[in-house]
Amino acid sequence: MEDVDHLAHERSKAQFDVEEMKIVWAGSRHAFEVTDRMSRLVASDPIFRKDNRTLLPRKELFKNTLRKAAHAWKRIIELRLTEEEASKLRFFADEPNFTELHWGMFVPFIKGQGTDEQQKKWLPLAYKMQIIGCYAQTELGHGSNVQGLETTATFDPLTDEFVIHSPTLASSKWWPGGLGKVSTHAVVFARLIITDDRDYGVHGFIVQLRSLDDHLPLPGITVGDIGNKFGSGAYNTMDNGLLRFDNVRIPRDQMLMRISQVTREGKYVQSNVPRQLVYGTMVYVRQTIVADASCALARAVCIATRYSAVRRQFGSQNGGVETQVIDYKTQQNRLFPLLASAYAFRFVGEWLKWLYTDVTQRLQAKDFSTLPEAHACTAGLKSLTTTVTADSIEECRKLCGGHGYLSCSGLPELFAVYIPACTYEGDNVVLLLQVARFLMKTVSQLPSGMKPVGTTAYLGRVEDLMQCHSTVKKAEDWLNPSVVLEVFEARATRLSVACAQNLSKFAKQEEGFLELAADLVEAAVAHCQLIVVSKFIEKLQEDIPGKGVKEQLQTLCYVYALNLLHKHLGDFVATGCITPKQASLANDQLRSLYSQVRPNAVALVDSFNYTDHYLSSILGRYDGNVYPKLYEEAWKDPLNESVVPDGYHEYIRPLLKQQLRNARL
Ligand SMILES: CCCCCCCCCC/C=C\C/C=C/C(=O)SCCNC(=O)CCNC(=O)[C@H](O)C(C)(C)COP(=O)(O)OP(=O)(O)OC[C@H]1O[C@@H](n2cnc3c(N)ncnc32)[C@H](O)[C@@H]1OP(=O)(O)O
Numbered sequence: 001m002e003d004v005d006h007l008a009h010e011r012s013k014a015q016f017d018v019e020e021m022k023i024v025w026a027g028s029r030h031a032f033e034v035t036d037r038m039s040r041l042v043a044s045d046p047i048f049r050k051d052n053r054t055l056l057p058r059k060e061l062f063k064n065t066l067r068k069a070a071h072a073w074k075r076i077i078e079l080r081l082t083e084e085e086a087s088k089l090r091f092f093a094d095e096p097n098f099t100e101l102h103w104g105m106f107v108p109f110i111k112g113q114g115t116d117e118q119q120k121k122w123l124p125l126a127y128k129m130q131i132i133g134c135y136a137q138t139e140l141g142h143g144s145n146v147q148g149l150e151t152t153a154t155f156d157p158l159t160d161e162f163v164i165h166s167p168t169l170a171s172s173k174w175w176p177g178g179l180g181k182v183s184t185h186a187v188v189f190a191r192l193i194i195t196d197d198r199d200y201g202v203h204g205f206i207v208q209l210r211s212l213d214d215h216l217p218l219p220g221i222t223v224g225d226i227g228n229k230f231g232s233g234a235y236n237t238m239d240n241g242l243l244r245f246d247n248v249r250i251p252r253d254q255m256l257m258r259i260s261q262v263t264r265e266g267k268y269v270q271s272n273v274p275r276q277l278v279y280g281t282m283v284y285v286r287q288t289i290v291a292d293a294s295c296a297l298a299r300a301v302c303i304a305t306r307y308s309a310v311r312r313q314f315g316s317q318n319g320g321v322e323t324q325v326i327d328y329k330t331q332q333n334r335l336f337p338l339l340a341s342a343y344a345f346r347f348v349g350e351w352l353k354w355l356y357t358d359v360t361q362r363l364q365a366k367d368f369s370t371l372p373e374a375h376a377c378t379a380g381l382k383s384l385t386t387t388v389t390a391d392s393i394e395e396c397r398k399l400c401g402g403h404g405y406l407s408c409s410g411l412p413e414l415f416a417v418y419i420p421a422c423t424y425e426g427d428n429v430v431l432l433l434q435v436a437r438f439l440m441k442t443v444s445q446l447p448s449g450m451k452p453v454g455t456t457a458y459l460g461r462v463e464d465l466m467q468c469h470s471t472v473k474k475a476e477d478w479l480n481p482s483v484v485l486e487v488f489e490a491r492a493t494r495l496s497v498a499c500a501q502n503l504s505k506f507a508k509q510e511e512g513f514l515e516l517a518a519d520l521v522e523a524a525v526a527h528c529q530l531i532v533v534s535k536f537i538e539k540l541q542e543d544i545p546g547k548g549v550k551e552q553l554q555t556l557c558y559v560y561a562l563n564l565l566h567k568h569l570g571d572f573v574a575t576g577c578i579t580p581k582q583a584s585l586a587n588d589q590l591r592s593l594y595s596q597v598r599p600n601a602v603a604l605v606d607s608f609n610y611t612d613h614y615l616s617s618i619l620g621r622y623d624g625n626v627y628p629k630l631y632e633e634a635w636k637d638p639l640n641e642s643v644v645p646d647g648y649h650e651y652i653r654p655l656l657k658q659q660l661r662n663a664r665l
């Protein structure tokens with residue numbers, strides 16, 4: 001009972017309107033209403049229970065996932081859910097499965113790359129789930145280097161077909177989610193080869209893999225699961241697959257032909273659009289991964305914050321209660337920047353969604369000018385937010401001490417499910433190198449008078465930013481958005497310009513890129529952090545209703561920025577943006593901001609509006625009733641089903657008897 005009181009008291013200290021903050025977090029009143037309704041629907045349905053997940057063997061686990069996915073689809077149809085509601089329902093069901101790839105990649109790929117006719121043929125089947133699709137790009141030998149893929153699609157003019165073939169072991173498709181056991185169809189990336197034996201590079205094809213009658217692989221197709229992955233439960237609910245083609249024939253019209261076509265005569269026709277549009281689905285998914293990062297981070301932070309308010313260690317005097325661990329400055333210094341990052345990623349995710357919608361509309365009007373920026377922003381922010389989120393989930397586990405290591409804390413499985421986000425949809429370092437390439441191009445165009453726009457507009461003020469020195473004289477001076485923004489812009493500019501200067505010393509730019517890759521990655525990170533800081537500041541310019549809500553967000557924005565400044569002090573001081581004295585003032589200010597966050601911390605994580613079902617964590621329970629529930633949970637473990645364990649007679653008893661005999665000798 002005592003723990004329940006702790007959180008009630010915490011909630012009573014909040015200095016802002018939590019209900020209004022929930023709406024800010026959700027993005028709008030409508031989004032809040034849909035999210036709230038869907039999360040409760042899932043939480044109240046026993047089929048979506050997930051407390052036994054980590055104990056199930058893979059086959060049972062997988063079958064259970066299929067059951068849940070089928071049940072989710074049944075509910076979506078019965079309740080006539082909209083696309084938005086259906087996607088929220090799947091989100092709160094909270095179990096990676098084939099439907100993510102079907103809805104998240106297969107359908108968007110056909111929408112983005114299919115001609116009107118192709119869309120008319122395939123989309124209705126996919127929408128009704130009469131076919132199930134996946135995204136088969138990566139191969140055993142090549143993932144990052146998409147141009148290096150080896151699967152071939154050779155046009156046969158005699159039959160008007162493509163022959164899909166895996167010429168080497170390394171060309172086996174390897175990793176696609178949903179491929180191993182479920183998908184009937186796949187979008188397959190293969191090198192297009194036309195009769196003249198010319199290789200036209202990588203293109204997307206729709207290939208049927210399994211019979212729609214008995215689910216057996218079609219002739220020429222070898223398909224299966226790639227095996228168990230990191231952690232128990234976790235991502236093992238997904239059937240990541242392998243796939244080989246032995247001269248499999250598909251009709252010509254199954255090459256996705258919006259961007260380029262092969263005619264009946266075998267002529268290659270390139271529409272007047274950049275060929276990179278074939279990577280468009282990756283841009284779309286990277287953008288969704290950024291939004292998803294804020295959710296995963298918020299989930300870990302919610303658990304760690306509530307538990308830190310419940311947990312007490314040391315500091316009792318005269319038999320009084322001990323100190324809540326959340327009151328230790330070290331705990332605050334580790335936890336509150338993560339809380340601030342969750343909000344920061346939420347807002348940059350909202351902005352990125354806007355950017356993606358904008359570039360999509362422009363592409364439809366044949367305006368390709370913002371495509372490089374959209375690629376750089378989605379790649380860079382995907383990399384930054386997933387790296388921070390993965391590291392932060394582990395930090396939250398440590399913030400929960402020993403109990404964080406228990407499965408029922410929810411953190412080990414969250415970590416195991418989340419960490420591949422640093423690799424899929426582009427390895428995070430490879431993606432940062434793409435950002436660096438974009439930055440170097442922008443800097444190299446400055447002398448010709450080219451005015452950078454969008455997220456690189458600050459580079460247009462390169463001369464000022466190379467010279468400026470922060471004017472901060474006292475700690476409170478850091479509580480000024482333009483002061484903060486200026487130092488982040490100056491640091492990003494100076495790191496990019498230094499890289500560009502070093503690159504110019506190489507005779508061949510590609511050689512320079514390889515040699516300076518580590519510095520280039522640091523410049524890219526500085527640029528991406530600047531985007532997050534600036535979008536948080538922009539968010540604060542909006543009219544945000546609700547008592548105290550804006551003030552809380554302001555505090556979190558400064559926590560986010562000043563903590564980054566503290567962590568990357570080397571960059572800021574070495575590039576001369578700030579002095580060591582100003583850095584120390586920033587740290588003083590940060591400490592005082594932590595004191596402002598402290599009374600609001602529990603209410604700030606309540607604002608995520610997560611159900612106990614979604615959190616699946618005894619440490620993060622809304623009521624804070626941690627110890628009785630931990631005690632109860634321990635007894636549910638299969639090891640505790642019998643008092644004396646299986647194996648006692650074979651292995652423990654003989655051992656004990658042996659020792660007894662030895663002792664007597
Ligand atoms: C509805 C609800 C939501 C659902 C959510 C669903 C999501 C569920 C998530 C499920 C979990 C997992 C799924 C995982 C799926 C996958 O992993 S799919 C495979 C992903 N693979 C990759 O990401 C590979 C990474 N590699 C690449 O992207 C590229 O090859 C690379 C960017 C490294 C390109 O390298 P280059 O060597 O430069 O190659 P090239 O192709 O020649 O490019 C030259 C040129 O093009 C520019 N470029 C590159 N990519 C893009 C792009 N995507 N868009 C626009 N422009 C691009 C590049 O910058 C170069 O430009 P330049 O001006 O010539 O320098």
Ligand SMILES: Cc1cc2nc3c(=O)[nH]c(=O)nc-3n(C[C@H](O)[C@H](O)[C@H](O)COP(=O)(O)OP(=O)(O)OC[C@H]3O[C@@H](n4cnc5c(N)ncnc54)[C@H](O)[C@@H]3O)c2cc1C
Nearest residue numbers: 135136137138142143144175176177420423424425426429
């Ligand atoms: C859980 C999961 C789900 C996936 N789902 C799918 C899917 O549905 N469909 C699909 O097609 N694929 C999928 N993938 C594959 C995924 O997209 C690739 O694994 C990813 O793009 C990384 O490529 P890679 O494995 O080739 O890594 P590699 O490129 O081999 O990376 C290995 C190391 O080399 C480094 N490296 C590589 N190139 C460079 C470079 N140029 N400069 C510096 N360092 C470099 C990387 O940073 C990394 O440290 C999935 C992967 C996982 C883990």
